[in-house]
Amino acid sequence: MENTLLRQFFIPSLKLKYLIRILLITLTAYLFFSYLCIPFYIKGISMEPTYSNGEFNFCWRLRYLLSKPKRFDVVVVRFAGTRIMLLKRVIAFEGEEVKFYEGKLFINGQKLDEPYLRYPCHWNLPPRRVEKGCLYLIGDNRSMPIEDHYFGQTLKSRVIGSPLW
Amino acid sequence: MVRIKFLLMGGVVLGLSLTLLLIYPQGEEKKIKKQFHLFSELVSKDSEEDSFTLLKKAKQIGSLFDDPCELKMSDPPLSGSYSREEIISFAIRARSHFSQLALKFYDLNIGLFQEGMARVVLTSRLIGRSTSGEGIDEVRELECLLEKIEKKWLFNQVEVVEVLKK
Numbered sequence: 001m002e003n004t005l006l007r008q009f010f011i012p013s014l015k016l017k018y019l020i021r022i023l024l025i026t027l028t029a030y031l032f033f034s035y036l037c038i039p040f041y042i043k044g045i046s047m048e049p050t051y052s053n054g055e056f057n058f059c060w061r062l063r064y065l066l067s068k069p070k071r072f073d074v075v076v077v078r079f080a081g082t083r084i085m086l087l088k089r090v091i092a093f094e095g096e097e098v099k100f101y102e103g104k105l106f107i108n109g110q111k112l113d114e115p116y117l118r119y120p121c122h123w124n125l126p127p128r129r130v131e132k133g134c135l136y137l138i139g140d141n142r143s144m145p146i147e148d149h150y151f152g153q154t155l156k157s158r159v160i161g162s163p164l165w
Numbered sequence: 166m167v168r169i170k171f172l173l174m175g176g177v178v179l180g181l182s183l184t185l186l187l188i189y190p191q192g193e194e195k196k197i198k199k200q201f202h203l204f205s206e207l208v209s210k211d212s213e214e215d216s217f218t219l220l221k222k223a224k225q226i227g228s229l230f231d232d233p234c235e236l237k238m239s240d241p242p243l244s245g246s247y248s249r250e251e252i253i254s255f256a257i258r259a260r261s262h263f264s265q266l267a268l269k270f271y272d273l274n275i276g277l278f279q280e281g282m283a284r285v286v287l288t289s290r291l292i293g294r295s296t297s298g299e300g301i302d303e304v305r306e307l308e309c310l311l312e313k314i315e316k317k318w319l320f321n322q323v324e325v326v327e328v329l330k331k
Binding site: 016019077079081082088125128137150151152153154158 | 174271272273274286287288290302304305306307328329330331
């Protein structure tokens with residue numbers, strides 16, 4: 001009896017009920033991992049040390065369904081789709097003025113502490129105002145020259161979620 | 166009972182086939198995707214090439230563009246209307262600068278908005294190594310307008326979309 005149950009569990013007979021179950025599981029997994037919880041690999045060092053090159057994570061798309069991104073949230077930004085995405089940190093909102101002086105971040109003239117930063121930064125960026133409907137995003141690794149770091153403001157609608165951890 | 170089973174299985178197979186048919190690109194969309202695939206193949210190179218191959222590939226790249234074609238990009242700064250000859254010369258210069266190149270396109274969103282015109286928004290990724298050994302890995306969102314001329318979809322306008330604006 002036990003033997004039969006075990007065999008049935010590991011090598012089930014291809015009954016219609018079993019096939020339908022497999023089909024439903026496959027469909028659910030496909031929809032879940034394609035639209036709700038998208039798996040991705042991190043490529044690049046712009047978010048180090050928070051997220052390192054080669055790490056694996058998921059983009060949780062329901063993160064901002066009922067709320068808006070908060071300052072210092074790490075968000076996932078889409079390009080034309082979700083095959084390649086950006087991982088950045090929100091530092092300013094629409095209407096705010098962003099400036100870097102000697103590596104320190106200033107929002108509306110006020111210096112902001114960024115506890116997640118670990119590497120030295122000496123960036124200088126003249127003040128600029130975040131446009132309507134946009135967020136200002138930046139990576140955590142600011143040890144490289146400012147010209148080599150991909151950051152700036154983007155439309156809120158491009159933010160599609162946040163990393164799961 | 167067995168007949169019902171077969172009918173149900175037939176229904177599942179039919180449903181899957183219809184889904185595949187809906188997902189799989191049809192007609193013009195398929196042709197447009199083929200043009201992008203061809204563009205990607207022509208740009209990509211694995212090793213150094215002789216001047217004959219370089220010229221041949223550059224001409225083939227040029228033949229994918231309308232004459233003139235409008236380019237809108239900030240880095241490298243290429244904005245304006247360019248003739249096919251100018252695009253061929255850009256292709257020659259770019260290909261001879263790199264020893265390895267791979268251009269890939271992702272997430273092609275194709276919209277046929279009027280007879281013989283298509284708008285494609287996509288993500289492009291260019292990975293390469295220059296002849297001096299410097300590596301590049303650039304991801305950009307592109308918005309392209311393609312026009313159907315003599316049964317061929319040609320690039321009429323290529324614009325680099327600024328996803329993050331400093």
